Amino acid sequence: MAEQKPKKKGLNLNRLDMPRQDPKVRITNFNEVALGYTAEMAMEEAERCLECKKPLCVDGCPAEVKIPEFIHLIKEGKFIEASLKIKETNALPAVCGRVCPQEEQCEEVCVLAKKGAPVAIGRLERFVADYEAAQGEAKKPEIAPPTGKKVAVVGSGPAGLTVAADLAVLGHKVTIFEALHKAGGVLVYGIPEFRLPKSIVQREVDYITSLGVELKTDVVVGKTFTVDDLLTEEGYDAVFLGVGAGLPWFMEIPGENLNGVYSANEFLTRSNLMKAYRFPEYDTPICVGKKVAVVGGGNVAMDAVRSALRLGAAEAHIVYRRSRAEMPARAEEIENAEEEGVIFNMLVNPIEILGDENGWVKGMKCIRMELGEPDSSGRRRPVPIEGSEFIMDVDMVIMSIGTGANPLIPSTTPDMEVNKWGYIVADPNTCKTTKKGVFAGGDIIRGAATVILAVGDGKTAAREIHNYLTTGEW
Amino acid sequence: MFEIVAKKEWHPTITEFWVKAPYVAKKHRPGQFMILRINEEGERIPLTIAESNKEEGLIRIIFQKVGKTTFHLGTLNVGDNILDVVGPLGKPTHIENRGTVVCVGGGVGIAPLFPIACGMKEAGNRLITILGARSKDLLIMEDDFKRVSDEIIITTDDGSYGRKGFVTHALEDVLKSQGDKVGEVVGIGPPIMMKFIAKVAEPFGVPLTVSLNSIMVDATGMCGACRVTVGGKTRFVCVDGPEFNGYEVDFDELMMRQSMYKKQEQEALERFKKECPQAFEGIGEVA
Ligand SMILES: Cc1cc2nc3c(=O)[nH]c(=O)nc-3n(C[C@H](O)[C@H](O)[C@H](O)COP(=O)(O)OP(=O)(O)OC[C@H]3O[C@@H](n4cnc5c(N)ncnc54)[C@H](O)[C@@H]3O)c2cc1C
Ligand SMILES: Cc1cc2nc3c(=O)[nH]c(=O)nc-3n(C[C@H](O)[C@H](O)[C@H](O)COP(=O)(O)OP(=O)(O)OC[C@H]3O[C@@H](n4cnc5c(N)ncnc54)[C@H](O)[C@@H]3O)c2cc1C
Ligand code: SF4
Ligand code: SF4
Numbered sequence: 001m002a003e004q005k006p007k008k009k010g011l012n013l014n015r016l017d018m019p020r021q022d023p024k025v026r027i028t029n030f031n032e033v034a035l036g037y038t039a040e041m042a043m044e045e046a047e048r049c050l051e052c053k054k055p056l057c058v059d060g061c062p063a064e065v066k067i068p069e070f071i072h073l074i075k076e077g078k079f080i081e082a083s084l085k086i087k088e089t090n091a092l093p094a095v096c097g098r099v100c101p102q103e104e105q106c107e108e109v110c111v112l113a114k115k116g117a118p119v120a121i122g123r124l125e126r127f128v129a130d131y132e133a134a135q136g137e138a139k140k141p142e143i144a145p146p147t148g149k150k151v152a153v154v155g156s157g158p159a160g161l162t163v164a165a166d167l168a169v170l171g172h173k174v175t176i177f178e179a180l181h182k183a184g185g186v187l188v189y190g191i192p193e194f195r196l197p198k199s200i201v202q203r204e205v206d207y208i209t210s211l212g213v214e215l216k217t218d219v220v221v222g223k224t225f226t227v228d229d230l231l232t233e234e235g236y237d238a239v240f241l242g243v244g245a246g247l248p249w250f251m252e253i254p255g256e257n258l259n260g261v262y263s264a265n266e267f268l269t270r271s272n273l274m275k276a277y278r279f280p281e282y283d284t285p286i287c288v289g290k291k292v293a294v295v296g297g298g299n300v301a302m303d304a305v306r307s308a309l310r311l312g313a314a315e316a317h318i319v320y321r322r323s324r325a326e327m328p329a330r331a332e333e334i335e336n337a338e339e340e341g342v343i344f345n346m347l348v349n350p351i352e353i354l355g356d357e358n359g360w361v362k363g364m365k366c367i368r369m370e371l372g373e374p375d376s377s378g379r380r381r382p383v384p385i386e387g388s389e390f391i392m393d394v395d396m397v398i399m400s401i402g403t404g405a406n407p408l409i410p411s412t413t414p415d416m417e418v419n420k421w422g423y424i425v426a427d428p429n430t431c432k433t434t435k436k437g438v439f440a441g442g443d444i445i446r447g448a449a450t451v452i453l454a455v456g457d458g459k460t461a462a463r464e465i466h467n468y469l470t471t472g473e474w
Numbered sequence: 475m476f477e478i479v480a481k482k483e484w485h486p487t488i489t490e491f492w493v494k495a496p497y498v499a500k501k502h503r504p505g506q507f508m509i510l511r512i513n514e515e516g517e518r519i520p521l522t523i524a525e526s527n528k529e530e531g532l533i534r535i536i537f538q539k540v541g542k543t544t545f546h547l548g549t550l551n552v553g554d555n556i557l558d559v560v561g562p563l564g565k566p567t568h569i570e571n572r573g574t575v576v577c578v579g580g581g582v583g584i585a586p587l588f589p590i591a592c593g594m595k596e597a598g599n600r601l602i603t604i605l606g607a608r609s610k611d612l613l614i615m616e617d618d619f620k621r622v623s624d625e626i627i628i629t630t631d632d633g634s635y636g637r638k639g640f641v642t643h644a645l646e647d648v649l650k651s652q653g654d655k656v657g658e659v660v661g662i663g664p665p666i667m668m669k670f671i672a673k674v675a676e677p678f679g680v681p682l683t684v685s686l687n688s689i690m691v692d693a694t695g696m697c698g699a700c701r702v703t704v705g706g707k708t709r710f711v712c713v714d715g716p717e718f719n720g721y722e723v724d725f726d727e728l729m730m731r732q733s734m735y736k737k738q739e740q741e742a743l744e745r746f747k748k749e750c751p752q753a754f755e756g757i758g759e760v761a
C-alpha cells in the first residue's frame with residue numbers, strides 16, 4: 001500500500017477554483033453553471049488536504065463522510081475507490097457535492113478554513129462521483145437474501161431514495177410511492193438544471209431501481225392509498241414517510257392572486273419538472289415578465305431569480321427584508337446570481353402587489369426596513385421604517401418566503417402525531433413516529449432543511465426499520 | 475400506463491373515455507378528479523371522474539376539446555395508453571339527505587355533476603336536475619341523468635331542445651315554486667354560469683355548492699397555481715376543494731386567473747392544428 005502519513009510540507013493555501021460557464025453565456029442557457037474539476041485539478045486540490053488525525057471536517061458533515069480517507073484515494077488516483085468510500089455513508093455524492101452548503105458544514109470547520117482556504121471537499125466529492133458515473137454503470141453492493149419483509153417508502157426525495165437503497169441491500173422488498181410522475185423530489189421539481197442536471201438525479205434513481213426497488217409514480221398517499229391501507233390491505237410491514245415540506249407560503253398581502261404572481265414552487269415546477277423552458281416543444285406554459293421580483297433570500301429564491309433571467313427577464317430582482325449578512329442562501333449561489341446581473345434589494349419588504357385593469361401585476365408597493373433587536377432565532381429582527389413606502393416597477397412577482405407541511409397524509413392518518421406547525425413528530429435518532437410501524441425523515445420532520453440532512457435521516461431510518469423488521473420491537 | 479378501453483364521441487368537441495386505472499377507481503368518490511398527462515412532453519390537466527367501475531377498475535372521463543391537450547387527447551383511441559393518471563384527487567362531495575336537492579349542470583360541467591347527483595339520490599334525496607347546453611347537439615348525459623332524477627329540466631341557449639334560455643332561468647322557476655323544500659343547490663359549469671347561479675339562488679337562502687376548475691399543475695397542494703379567494707381567504711382548489719360554498723367564491727378572480735396563459739394556449743393550439751389537422755375534423759372555427 002502507499003504511504004499513510006501526510007506529507008510534511010508547507011501549507012498550500014491556493015484553493016483551486018472550479019471552472020464555470022461565463023456569466024454572459026450561461027444566462028442564455030440552462031446548462032450546468034459549474035463545470036467541475038479535471039482529474040489533474042482534483043489531484044492538485046487533494047494534495048492540500050493534511051489528512052488530519054482528528055479530522056474536524058468530518059464533524060461538520062451531517063453524513064459523516066470519510067473525508068480524509070476519500071481525499072487520500074484521490075491523491076493516489078484511485079477515483080472509483082474514492083467514490084465508493086463516500087458512498088459508505090452518503091448515497092448521493094454527485095448531488096451533495098453540488099448542492100451541500102459546504103461553507104457551513106464540512107468546509108467551514110476544515111483546519112485550513114482558519115487560513116481562509118478550506119480544502120474544496122464538495123468539489124472533490126462531485127469530481128469522483130462524476131468520474132465513477134462516466135465509467136458506466138455503478139457498482140452494485142452485494143444484496144442480502146430476501147427477508148420476506150415489505151417496506152413502503154412514500155416520497156422519492158433524497159430521504160426516500162436513501163431509505164429505499166439501504167433497505168433493498170439488506171434484502172427487504174421495497175416499493176417507493178411518488179405523487180408526481182417523476183422520482184427525485186425537490187431534486188427534480190425544485191432545483192434547476194443549471195445547478196443540478198436532471199440526468200444526475202436520474203442516474204441515482206436508476207441505480208436504486210437496479211437494486212430491486214420498485215418505483216410507483218402517480219400515487220398520492222393519503223388519496224390513492226392511506227398509510228393504513230399500506231399497512232393492512234397492501235401488506236407492508238413498515239412505512240417510511242419522506243414527503244418533504246412542499247406547501248408554499250404566501251405573504252397574505254393584497255394582490256397576491258393577480259396574474260403574474262407565482263409561488264417559487266410553481267415557477268420552478270413549471271420550468272424544471274414540466275420543462276416549460278422548452279415550450280412549445282413541451283406543452284406546459286410559463287409566463288415571464290420583463291421586470292421580475294423574487295421575494296425571499298434563500299436557495300429557493302436564488303434558483304427562481306436565476307431561472308427568470310434565463311427565461312428572458314430583462315431585469316431580475318431579489319427583494320429581501322433583512323440584510324445581506326442574514327441571507328440564508330449559499331454564498332456560492334448569491335455570488336453566481338450577482339455575476340449574472342441579479343439586482344439585490346436589501347431591507348425591503350412588499351406590502352401590496354398592484355394590478356392593471358386586466359388583473360396583471362403592474363407594480364409592487366414596498367416598505368424599507370431596518371434591523372432591530374435580535375429575535376428568538378438570534379437574527380436581528382427587521383422593522384419597517386415608517387413613511388418609507390415606495391413602488392417597485394415590476395410586472396411579475398415570485399413569492400419565495402418558505403414552505404410548510406402538506407396536511408394530506410396527517411389528515412388521513414389520525415393516530416399519528418404532528419406538531420403545531422403540522423410537521424410529523426418523529427424522534428430524530430430513530431425516525432420513529434408516534435404510530436407503530438411508521439417512520440419519517442427529511443423535511444417533513446425538520447421543516448425545510450437540506451439534502452444531506454434528508455440523506456442522514458434516510459440512513460437512520462433504514463437502520464431502525466431493519467431493526468424493527470428483524471426484532472419486531474418498537 | 476393507463477389503457478383506454480372505451481370511447482364515445484358525444485360531439486366533434488366532446489369525447490368520453492373509460493380508462494383502466496384500478497387504484498383510482500377503487501378509491502373514487504363523487505366530486506373527485508384525476509390528473510392526466512398524455513405523454514412525456516404533455517401538460518398535466520385535471521379532469522373529473524364522471525363515474526367509476528370499482529370491480530373492473532375503470533374510470534369514466536368526459537372532456538370538452540378547448541385547447542392543445544384536450545384536442546390531442548381526443549385523437550386517442552381504444553387500446554391507446556395515457557402515460558400518467560393520478561387520483562382520486564380533491565375532497566369528495568359532502569353528501570347527506572337534505573330532502574330535495576337541485577343539481578344544475580352547464581356544458582361539460584354536466585359530467586362532474588353526475589356522480590354527485592347519483593350520490594345525492596342514493597342518500598335518499600328527491601333529485602331535481604337542470605341541464606343546460608348551447609344547443610341540442612352539445613348536450614351530454616341526458617339519459618344518465620334521467621336514470622337518477624325525479625324531475626329533469628333541459629335548457630338550450632338557442633331553444634333547439636328543451637326550454638329556450640339559460641339554466642339560471644329554470645333554477646329560478648324551481649326555487650320560486652318549491653324553494654321551501656330545496657335543501658341544497660349544486661351548480662357546476664363555466665365560472666360565469668356559477669356566478670349567476672349564486673345570484674339567482676341567494677335570495678332563497680338555500681345552501682349552494684359549486685365545483686371550481688382553476689388551472690392546476692401538481693394538484694397535491696405543492697404549487698398554488700390553483701389558488702382562488704373564497705370567503706376572503708386564499709384557498710387551493712386541488713386540496714381544499716374543488717367544491718366550495720358558492721356564495722363565498724370570487725368568480726371574477728377565478729375567471730381572470732384562468733386567462734393567465736391565453737397567449738401561450740393560442741400558440742400551442744395553432745401549432746397543433748398544423749401538426750395534426752385530423753384532430754380538428756368536423757369542427758368549424760375553434761376559438
Ligand atoms: C428550489 C430549492 C432549492 C434548494 N436548494 C438546496 C441546496 O442548494 N442545498 C440543499 O442542501 N438543500 C436545498 N434545498 C432543500 C432540499 O432540497 C430539501 O431539504 C430536500 O430535498 C428534502 O428532501 P426530502 O427527501 O425530505 O423531501 P423532498 O425532496 O421534498 O421530496 C419529497 C417527495 O415526496 C413526494 N410526496 C409528497 N407528498 C406525497 C404523498 N402524499 N404521496 C406520495 N408522494 C408524496 C413529493 O412529490 C416529493 O417528490 C432546496 C429546496 C428547494 C425547494
Ligand atoms: C377539478 C377540475 C375538474 C375538471 N373537470 C373537467 C371535466 O370533467 N371535463 C372537461 O372537459 N374539463 C374539465 N376541467 C377543465 C380542464 O382541465 C381544462 O379544460 C383543460 O385543462 C384544458 O387543457 P387544454 O390544453 O386542452 O386547453 P388550454 O389551451 O390549456 O386551455 C383552454 C382553457 O382551459 C383552461 N386550462 C388550461 N390549463 C388548465 C389546467 N392545467 N387546469 C385547469 N384548466 C386549465 C384555461 O383556463 C383555458 O380557459 C376540469 C378542471 C378542473 C380544475
Ligand atoms: S456530504 Fe456535504 S457536508 Fe458531507 S462532505 Fe460531502 S459536501 Fe461536505
Ligand atoms: S480538516 Fe481539512 S485538511 Fe483536515 S482532513 Fe479534513 S479536509 Fe483535510
Ligand code: FES
Pocket residue numbers: 689690691692693694695696697698699700701710711712713
Ligand atoms: S395545483 Fe398545485 S397546489 Fe393546487
